Amino acid sequence: MNKNDYKDIWIVAEQWEGEIQEISFELLTRGIALREQRSCALNVMVFGDDISERELRGLLARGADKVLFVKDPALKYFLVEPYAAAMLDIVEKYSPETILAGATSTGRTLMPYVAVKAHAGLTADCTSLEYDSETGDLLQTRPAIGGNIMATIKTPGHRPQMATVRPKSTSPAPILKKRGGEIVVETTTFTPISKIKKMKHIPNEDEISIQDAEKVVVVGRGLKKAENLPVVRAFADEIGAALGASRDVVDRGWLSYPHQVGLSGKTITPKLYIGLGVSGAIQHLAGMRTTENIIAVNIDPDAQIFKVADIGIVGDMFEVLPELAETLRKHEVKQ
Amino acid sequence: MRIIVPIKQVPETKSVRMDESTGTVIREGVESIINPLDLYAIELALQIKEKLGGEVVALTMGPPKALEALKEAVAMGVDEARLVSDRVFGGSDTWATSDALSEAIRKIGNFDLIICGERATDGDTGQVGPGIAAFLDIPVLSYVNKLAEINDDECVVHRLIERGEDVSSCGYPLLLTVVKEVSDPRLPTLRGKKKAKNLDIPVWGEKDLGLDASLLGLKGSPTRVAKIFRPKVTRECEMTVANDHTSIEAACANVAEFLTRRNLI
Ligand SMILES: Cc1cc2nc3c(=O)[nH]c(=O)nc-3n(C[C@H](O)[C@H](O)[C@H](O)COP(=O)(O)OP(=O)(O)OC[C@H]3O[C@@H](n4cnc5c(N)ncnc54)[C@H](O)[C@@H]3O)c2cc1C
Numbered sequence: 149m150n151k152n153d154y155k156d157i158w159i160v161a162e163q164w165e166g167e168i169q170e171i172s173f174e175l176l177t178r179g180i181a182l183r184e185q186r187s188c189a190l191n192v193m194v195f196g197d198d199i200s201e202r203e204l205r206g207l208l209a210r211g212a213d214k215v216l217f218v219k220d221p222a223l224k225y226f227l228v229e230p231y232a233a234a235m236l237d238i239v240e241k242y243s244p245e246t247i248l249a250g251a252t253s254t255g256r257t258l259m260p261y262v263a264v265k266a267h268a269g270l271t272a273d274c275t276s277l278e279y280d281s282e283t284g285d286l287l288q289t290r291p292a293i294g295g296n297i298m299a300t301i302k303t304p305g306h307r308p309q310m311a312t313v314r315p316k317s318t319s320p321a322p323i324l325k326k327r328g329g330e331i332v333v334e335t336t337t338f339t340p341i342s343k344i345k346k347m348k349h350i351p352n353e354d355e356i357s358i359q360d361a362e363k364v365v366v367v368g369r370g371l372k373k374a375e376n377l378p379v380v381r382a383f384a385d386e387i388g389a390a391l392g393a394s395r396d397v398v399d400r401g402w403l404s405y406p407h408q409v410g411l412s413g414k415t416i417t418p419k420l421y422i423g424l425g426v427s428g429a430i431q432h433l434a435g436m437r438t439t440e441n442i443i444a445v446n447i448d449p450d451a452q453i454f455k456v457a458d459i460g461i462v463g464d465m466f467e468v469l470p471e472l473a474e475t476l477r478k479h480e481v482k483q
Numbered sequence: 484m485r486i487i488v489p490i491k492q493v494p495e496t497k498s499v500r501m502d503e504s505t506g507t508v509i510r511e512g513v514e515s516i517i518n519p520l521d522l523y524a525i526e527l528a529l530q531i532k533e534k535l536g537g538e539v540v541a542l543t544m545g546p547p548k549a550l551e552a553l554k555e556a557v558a559m560g561v562d563e564a565r566l567v568s569d570r571v572f573g574g575s576d577t578w579a580t581s582d583a584l585s586e587a588i589r590k591i592g593n594f595d596l597i598i599c600g601e602r603a604t605d606g607d608t609g610q611v612g613p614g615i616a617a618f619l620d621i622p623v624l625s626y627v628n629k630l631a632e633i634n635d636d637e638c639v640v641h642r643l644i645e646r647g648e649d650v651s652s653c654g655y656p657l658l659l660t661v662v663k664e665v666s667d668p669r670l671p672t673l674r675g676k677k678k679a680k681n682l683d684i685p686v687w688g689e690k691d692l693g694l695d696a697s698l699l700g701l702k703g704s705p706t707r708v709a710k711i712f713r714p715k716v717t718r719e720c721e722m723t724v725a726n727d728h729t730s731i732e733a734a735c736a737n738v739a740e741f742l743t744r745r746n747l748i
């Protein structure tokens with residue numbers, strides 16, 4: 149393997165029913181910063197069946213040099229075998245130096261599958277990326293051991309070097325006017341077979357999932373009973389936040405599992421986390437401590453959650469919440 | 484139905500301590516447990532066996548001590564177990580781990596399903612499951628939160644994805660990675676514990692798996708840890724007590740001010 153045979157940064161864009169997903173734009177932000185360091189091209193691969201030129205142009209407008217759209221009915225939605233085959237084709241043909249994908253259910257399934265077949269190094273869930281200017285090794289930093297430590301991983305002897313990037317760990321690349329770039333549409337050169345058959349999709353009842361939300365209001369056992377939920381839900385709706393829960397809340401059936409934050413639930417990195425009656429057990433912190441801004445309300449001044457919070461309010465959530473809602477409402481009006 | 488469940492022994496999270504001076508994790512004296520997310524995989528496998536008949540084999544790669552994890556799985560009702568253990572496997576990243584485990588699975592042979600946990604609480608990559616599937620060239624359905632139907636020819640599962648659930652069907656051989664919601668793990672039984680005590684668990688090393696030495700352990704791992712450090716604690720919690728009307732008002736005004744400052748409202 150000669151490292152010099154590999155070049156350029158490629159990101160794996162995601163589409164849903166033909167619409168490019170936000171994570172793709174976040175990956176472009178990463179890619180743009182890295183392109184600067186490496187003076188190379190930033191390319192996008194996207195798999196699908198029906199994606200409009202307008203959607204593809206959006207990727208160029210946000211900073212990509214080239215968009216390669218692999219088009220096939222078998223690529224309409226994510227299925228690991230045809231997607232991996234399409235991606236391996238690109239690895240073979242273009243020898244990418246670096247491949248970034250989102251640490252989403254798709255990225256976290258596709259990337260390890262492809263990395264094995266390409267004998268590439270893969271780092272999961274990166275929060276920061278940077279090149280070592282001498283070796284061209286990508287220094288990939290990720291939280292480890294429940295966010296207690298950070299580890300920087302590199303792939304010194306293999307290419308491509310692959311990483312999945314945490315959603316919401318950076319902002320989406322803005323649209324720049326007047327950018328050139330090339331769109332290439334390719335059909336698959338292999339016979340795309342999938343042993344898996346997708347039968348149907350059941351959409352979430354909530355509009356935004358806790359992993360996609362910019363703001364998340366999380367309730368803990370301090371909620372006391374399910375009947376108290378509507379107050380919290382109303383508050384979350386009002387400030388445009390998704391509703392999350394500690395494990396104890398999910399185990400009691402007050403909210404369903406997709407709401408669970410933590411070690412055995414979801415890892416979230418929203419811009420804002422507001423914890424209400426959450427004690428901050430280590431397994432819970434593992435899923436949220438890398439959030440940028442953390443506010444916690446807890447009646448117990450010694451609650452662990454305060455150790456990771458920016459703002460801690462020692463008080464009864466049911467007394468604080470109405471006042472907080474009111475204050476923020478007034479604030480909106482004033483603005 | 485023959486089901487293989489790869490499980491990992493991990494340090495109990497609660498007891499993880501940090502050496503503040505070096506920023507490394509103290510491993511001595513730390514209790515080891517089965518990766519909690521693997522318990523859901525074991526439980527699902529046992530339920531499938533109870534429905535369709537067959538056998539469940541637990542498999543782990545780790546130090547000799549990892550036998551404990553296998554014994555616990557047997558105590559829960561798993562029929563057989565295999566330990567992959569050899570010094571040369573030390574320092575394996577997810578590529579090399581998937582390689583060794585998939586080779587062990589080939590050696591166990593004759594399987595229909597492989598069920599992995601979604602991720603291990605220590606490595607926390609979730610890459611080994613799909614990695615094993617790639618080595619074995621079989622499909623993978625990840626983030627499974629519900630087994631809707633299963634028979635000897637195929638199964639139908641729900642996958643928990645960002646915007647909802649995908650329902651998919653697939654025949655065998657197939658690998659699943661499962662999330663917590665998929666099952667409610669049972670406790671070990673007395674009978675199971677007895678069985679575990681007497682069960683002979685084969686230990687396989689490099690020679691038994693016949694792997695290319697250059698692809699093992701640290702040597703076979705594309706990734707290297709370049710640096711470990713403690714995240715900067717930039718956070719200093721600003722605490723306010725809010726126990727009467729005035730202090731609650733003040734605390735909320737403070738929050739509003741904070742949110743404005745950070746451009747969140
Ligand atoms: C293997 C394993 C995996 C786990 N995974 C997860 C996980 O993914 N996510 C997770 O969350 N947990 C997880 N846990 C559980 C975790 O250890 C804690 O038990 C859990 O997080 C506690 O939830 P809680 O904070 O809601 O409840 P509690 O710890 O009971 O805390 C409730 C808090 O509410 C406060 N309170 C009570 N009344 C009020 C009020 N009126 N106003 C304000 N505050 C009030 C109390 O002071 C207390 O701090 C896991 C545990 C294990 C062993």
Ligand SMILES: Nc1ncnc2c1ncn2[C@@H]1O[C@H](COP(=O)(O)O)[C@@H](O)[C@H]1O
Pocket residue numbers: 488489490491492518520521524542543544545577580584598599600601602603604606607608609610611612
């Ligand atoms: N050393 C190991 N031995 C057996 N199974 C493992 C091992 N490492 C990982 N696994 C399996 O792969 C899953 C994902 O682990 P990871 O990729 O390390 O997060 C775990 O839940 C296990 O099912």
